[in-house]
Amino acid sequence: MTDTVRLAVNGSDVELRVEPRETLADALRRTQGTRSVRLGCEHGACGACTVRLDGRTVRSCLVFAIQAEGAQVETAEGLAAHDACFQRLQESFACGNAFQCGFCATGMLMTASELLAEEPRPDADSVRERLAGNLCRCTGYESIVAGVLRAVDGATDPATDPATGEVTER
Amino acid sequence: MSVRRDHASIAPQRDSVGETAAMVNLPAALSGAAHYVNDIEPPGTLFVAMLRSPHAHALVRGIDVAAARALPGVHAVLTGAEVLDRAGPHPVYWQLTGQRTPQTRAMAVDRVRYHGQVVAAVAAESRALAEDALELIAVDYEPLPVVATVAEALAPGAPLLVPEWPDNVFGEQVYGTGDTDRAFADAAYVVEEEFDFGRSFGAPLETRGCVVEYEPVAGRFEVWINSQSPNRVREVVSEVVGVPQARVRVRIPAVGGGFGTKANYYGEEILACLLARSTGRPVKYVEDRDESFVASSHARQQHLKVALAADADGRIVGLRGDVVGTLGGELSSVGMGPVWLAAVSLPGAYRIENIRVRARGVMTNRSPYGSYRGWGAPKAVFAIERTVDRLARTMGLDPQELRRRNLVTPEEMPYANGILARLDSGDYRECLSRVEALTVDAGWPDTIREARSAGRRVGMGYACFVESTGIGPSRVMTAIGVEQAGFDEAVARMDAGGQVTVYTGQAELGQGILTTIAQTVAHELGLPPERVEVVSGDTDRCPYTGYGTAGSRGAAVGCEAARLAGVELRDQVLGLAADRLEADPAELVMDEHGVGVRGVPGRRLTHAEIGRAAYRDLTLAGDGFSGTLQGRAVYDPTAMTYSYGAAAALVEVDAETGEVRLLDGAMVDDCGVVINPDVVEGQLVGGSVQALAGALFEELVYDADARLTNPDFHGYRLPRTTDFPPLRLGHMETPSPASGSGVKGVGEAGTLPWAPALCAAVDDALADTGVFVTEVPLRPERLLEAIDGSGVATS
Numbered sequence: 001m002t003d004t005v006r007l008a009v010n011g012s013d014v015e016l017r018v019e020p021r022e023t024l025a026d027a028l029r030r031t032q033g034t035r036s037v038r039l040g041c042e043h044g045a046c047g048a049c050t051v052r053l054d055g056r057t058v059r060s061c062l063v064f065a066i067q068a069e070g071a072q073v074e075t076a077e078g079l080a081a082h083d084a085c086f087q088r089l090q091e092s093f094a095c096g097n098a099f100q101c102g103f104c105a106t107g108m109l110m111t112a113s114e115l116l117a118e119e120p121r122p123d124a125d126s127v128r129e130r131l132a133g134n135l136c137r138c139t140g141y142e143s144i145v146a147g148v149l150r151a152v153d154g155a156t157d158p159a160t161d162p163a164t165g166e167v168t169e170r
Numbered sequence: 171m172s173v174r175r176d177h178a179s180i181a182p183q184r185d186s187v188g189e190t191a192a193m194v195n196l197p198a199a200l201s202g203a204a205h206y207v208n209d210i211e212p213p214g215t216l217f218v219a220m221l222r223s224p225h226a227h228a229l230v231r232g233i234d235v236a237a238a239r240a241l242p243g244v245h246a247v248l249t250g251a252e253v254l255d256r257a258g259p260h261p262v263y264w265q266l267t268g269q270r271t272p273q274t275r276a277m278a279v280d281r282v283r284y285h286g287q288v289v290a291a292v293a294a295e296s297r298a299l300a301e302d303a304l305e306l307i308a309v310d311y312e313p314l315p316v317v318a319t320v321a322e323a324l325a326p327g328a329p330l331l332v333p334e335w336p337d338n339v340f341g342e343q344v345y346g347t348g349d350t351d352r353a354f355a356d357a358a359y360v361v362e363e364e365f366d367f368g369r370s371f372g373a374p375l376e377t378r379g380c381v382v383e384y385e386p387v388a389g390r391f392e393v394w395i396n397s398q399s400p401n402r403v404r405e406v407v408s409e410v411v412g413v414p415q416a417r418v419r420v421r422i423p424a425v426g427g428g429f430g431t432k433a434n435y436y437g438e439e440i441l442a443c444l445l446a447r448s449t450g451r452p453v454k455y456v457e458d459r460d461e462s463f464v465a466s467s468h469a470r471q472q473h474l475k476v477a478l479a480a481d482a483d484g485r486i487v488g489l490r491g492d493v494v495g496t497l498g499g500e501l502s503s504v505g506m507g508p509v510w511l512a513a514v515s516l517p518g519a520y521r522i523e524n525i526r527v528r529a530r531g532v533m534t535n536r537s538p539y540g541s542y543r544g545w546g547a548p549k550a551v552f553a554i555e556r557t558v559d560r561l562a563r564t565m566g567l568d569p570q571e572l573r574r575r576n577l578v579t580p581e582e583m584p585y586a587n588g589i590l591a592r593l594d595s596g597d598y599r600e601c602l603s604r605v606e607a608l609t610v611d612a613g614w615p616d617t618i619r620e621a622r623s624a625g626r627r628v629g630m631g632y633a634c635f636v637e638s639t640g641i642g643p644s645r646v647m648t649a650i651g652v653e654q655a656g657f658d659e660a661v662a663r664m665d666a667g668g669q670v671t672v673y674t675g676q677a678e679l680g681q682g683i684l685t686t687i688a689q690t691v692a693h694e695l696g697l698p699p700e701r702v703e704v705v706s707g708d709t710d711r712c713p714y715t716g717y718g719t720a721g722s723r724g725a726a727v728g729c730e731a732a733r734l735a736g737v738e739l740r741d742q743v744l745g746l747a748a749d750r751l752e753a754d755p756a757e758l759v760m761d762e763h764g765v766g767v768r769g770v771p772g773r774r775l776t777h778a779e780i781g782r783a784a785y786r787d788l789t790l791a792g793d794g795f796s797g798t799l800q801g802r803a804v805y806d807p808t809a810m811t812y813s814y815g816a817a818a819a820l821v822e823v824d825a826e827t828g829e830v831r832l833l834d835g836a837m838v839d840d841c842g843v844v845i846n847p848d849v850v851e852g853q854l855v856g857g858s859v860q861a862l863a864g865a866l867f868e869e870l871v872y873d874a875d876a877r878l879t880n881p882d883f884h885g886y887r888l889p890r891t892t893d894f895p896p897l898r899l900g901h902m903e904t905p906s907p908a909s910g911s912g913v914k915g916v917g918e919a920g921t922l923p924w925a926p927a928l929c930a931a932v933d934d935a936l937a938d939t940g941v942f943v944t945e946v947p948l949r950p951e952r953l954l955e956a957i958d959g960s961g962v963a964t965s
Contacts, residue, residue: 021298035209036202038426040375041459045883048375077202090200097848100856101680102199103206103375103426128891135883137375137427138680139852140859140920141891 007068010078018065025049027065028075036076036106040135047134050107051075057114076106079113086113089151098147100138108134112148121152204424207379207396208456215381216245218445218455219300220438221290221307222464223282226535226876227331228311230280230289237306243295244303245449248441250279250289256444258410260437264505266651269341269531272332274500276410276437283331283499284537285877286464288437293445293453318876320473320496320532331499331533340497340506340531345514347588348524353488357479361560366945367549368869369471369496372542373888376426378466379456380439382446390417391443396425398433398677399718402654404709406435411443422707428679430541431466433720434503438465463881467540468870471496472512474553478561486576491516491527493549495539502540506531511546517587518554519598519636519814520576525589535876541720543857544921547637552946555633555926559933560942569930570606573634574599593636593812596904601838602634602816604900608836609818612898617820627823628833629937631930632816635922639915640726640811641717657806658731659713662691662739664799666785668777670695671703672735675715676728678706681917682849683724689845690729691736696760722813722915725845730911731805738801746784746799747775749792809908813915815839817923821931825957828950830866830932837923838900842914850916851899857920858897863889865925865946938962
């Protein structure tokens with residue numbers, strides 16, 4: 001028993017054949033090869049499978065694929081390709097020991113990028129509060145919080161192009 | 171220390187990110203580029219699901235898999251009877267003296283001894299379909315009386331979990347030195363306490379998994395597995411499945427955290443091999459999160475009774491310790507090792523002449539007990555440090571003063587404690603003083619004073635630790651009873667293009683071992699670290715590392731083997747260059763541009779020219795040169811190394827709710843020579859937060875029927891961003907004389923001091939009640955009970 005779901009994944013319209021019981025996380029991994037969507041618990045507790053669904057972060061293991069009919073889904077693959085804020089967070093995570101095994105990292109980046117979109121200059125407490133639903137077993141979190149804050153600082157870095165927010169050189 | 175400066179001057183690879191090139195080389199984990207085991211899916215892959223026992227103890231009288239086999243899309247259903255037929259017993263490689271080992275298989279055959287033990291495995295076209303098939307399997311269980319706790323296991327007339335055994339004890343080990351009876355009889359002070367350390371586990375965010383392909387013509391298994399010990403997995407598959415080691419290739423993809431959980435080997439990878447062979451299709455098994463709670467090694471749970479005897483001046487003269495581990499229904503691959511280590515680690519950093527310790531491992535109907543970062547040490551540190559606090563309280567002495575009087579001093583080192591440990595180097599008292607200085611700098615005394623005058627219950631406490639690192643001298647391993655050597659082999663090659671590649675048996679789990687290996691070898695070759703490639707995680711390509719990446723040995727043993735291979739490669743390169751440049755090797759310098767004669771600018775070779783001479787045009791090399799540039803080294807440490815440290819916790823206790831909150835924490839550690847400060851800090855902070863969560867809320871809770879009651883991340887609480895403040899870290903650096911590089915090892919240090927420091931701080935916050943905390947995790951209800959028991963009104 002399969003259904004057809006039409007949705008956009010990272011800007012491309014796709015038509016998926018899915019079982020009604022298949023989660024969005026599983027369907028994305030199976031049909032779209034979006035490996036950034038990682039399964040750490042499959043019951044919404046760890047945040048490693050976080051994606052954007054119509055602009056809001058969701059845990060894709062808690063959404064059935066058929067519920068995404070007509071939706072715009074964005075994963076870390078998509079944001080890494082075009083979202084300057086997401087890219088800035090990636091770079092910031094890369095240079096500050098903000099991840100170890102990295103399994104949680106894409107989910108962290110998804111949540112952090114949503115935070116920065118809503119609140120461009122959060123303080124450490126806001127970052128901690130927002131990331132409280134994303135579990136990391138390696139770092140002890142301090143370097144992750146610092147990684148997000150560094151991406152905020154990057155917005156005013158002299159090496160940053162004020163027009164685009166992109167880092168031109170360091 | 172000059173070595174440290176040299177290493178530190180080599181920027182770690184990750185620190186170079188931020189330059190333009192970093193955009194191209196963004197770490198794979200930060201996008202969809204990384205391949206974890208669940209991202210590996212050869213064409214035609216079948217998906218495996220395991221049927222797990224709902225009973226903690228039962229006979230399996232029959233199993234009907236006909237309906238499951240008939241389900242379209244199901245390719246195979248494997249039961250215990252077939253495993254018995256197609257595979258050998260599952261080995262336990264920690265075979266301590268005095269340890270009985272029940273024979274077990276990769277899945278239950280006719281009896282289950284823990285909730286969650288595998289009784290059947292299905293391979294099907296999808297995971298969901300495989301799980302559908304599980305529901306069609308009918309197992310005829312005959313439930314047996316359950317042994318849920320150590321008390322039940324040791325009670326007279328307890329059900330015998332292995333009917334052929336006289337009792338439910340796996341075994342015991344006793345170690346001693348001096349005359350403990352006399353020391354205790356003559357002592358001015360004697361204290362004795364009993365402690366409980368709760369059951370928890372590593373819980374890496376990525377569960378265990380493997381993908382296995384079988385090539386029938388060659389008879390070869392290709393295994394992808396997120397293991398910390400690829401060579402062990404290869405050997406075990408070979409032994410159990412009955413195929414030559416040369417026909418088993420084990421590869422490690424990106425690994426989503428290990429923490430010892432993935433250092434053990436398990437039955438599931440054997441079942442995957444059997445299913446791959448019988449179906450002729452690649453098979454993938456990835457543990458569900460709820461399965462991981464019963465199927466990945468449990469750890470930590472021990473009961474420890476510790477007594478200390480001291481003379482009138484507060485010199486500790488005697489230690490008695492009795493450690494009982496709540497092991498599971500079968501032994502994990504490390505046997506009762508973590509219980510043994512807790513017992514022999516009890517003397518810690520102290521000078522104690524009369525010691526007697528006993529370790530016992532008791533079988534219960536719980537999940538198997540294996541490795542988790544810190545192994546036996548966190549329990550030992552907890553028990554000894556708490557007992558020292560108790561002794562100080564009894565004597566009316568400041569606990570830190572009591573510690574200072576008994577910590578082994580640098581002048582006494584190397585200090586053999588009489589029961590295995592030989593403390594190699596360091597200044598334990600200075601370390602404690604530095605932690606005290608951190609707390610003063612941070613204003614803790616004022617904070618406490620102000621908080622208390624405002625009616626808040628705030629307190630601070632300390633703990634010291636020493637840990638054996640750098641497992642391990644191979645002959646010591648054998649003497650202990652470990653059927654696995656502890657050396658590392660490494661290979662360093664310069665290829666025909668002049669590029670250097672290091673091959674290691676170490677596994678990258680996110681801790682940064684590949685970066686530190688690159689730094690270490692690059693340092694020997696005069697190269698920036700990004701010019702050294704490191705290849706790991708492939709038993710066909712990489713050298714042998716039996717024990718793998720565990721026991722705080724990656725830097726101490728793995729890096730040192732790589733360094734020695736790099737030195738050998740350097741000597742070969744210099745030899746070739748000396749011939750070519752007609753110079754004495756001693757006159758040559760090796761740097762990022764190649765090899766040159768010191769002080770003669772024109773006389774030099776680039777790496778590319780050296781590579782060409784060694785591989786493609788041997789007329790450019792000396793007459794005796796026979797081709798290739800490859801250093802190979804085996805490093806077997808001559809002794810264990812001993813890292814150490816101390817920590818302090820500042821806590822607030824809510825006496826109404828029993829809630830404990832860490833307000834601040836400080837730790838100073840010494841892990842010998844530091845190769846990469848960022849990596850060390852990452853290990854310390856990560857391990858510390860695991861330990862803090864373990865001391866406050868992580869606990870696997872069993873019910874009276876020995877069923878795990880909280881097998882998910884809602885019921886088993888991992889630490890979150892909002893739980894703990896940033897920790898204050900200080901660092902000392904004393905090279906170990908026992909290792910060539912002076913490196914000791916740091917992977918587990920963070921897990922050690924926090925439980926006792928936190929409990930001491932809680933005692934301090936509740937000083938008027940006389941509470942003395944003896945159990946972790948420090949759940950609010952337990953603390954309230956202790957406060958109520960004190961009879962002091964706290965509101």
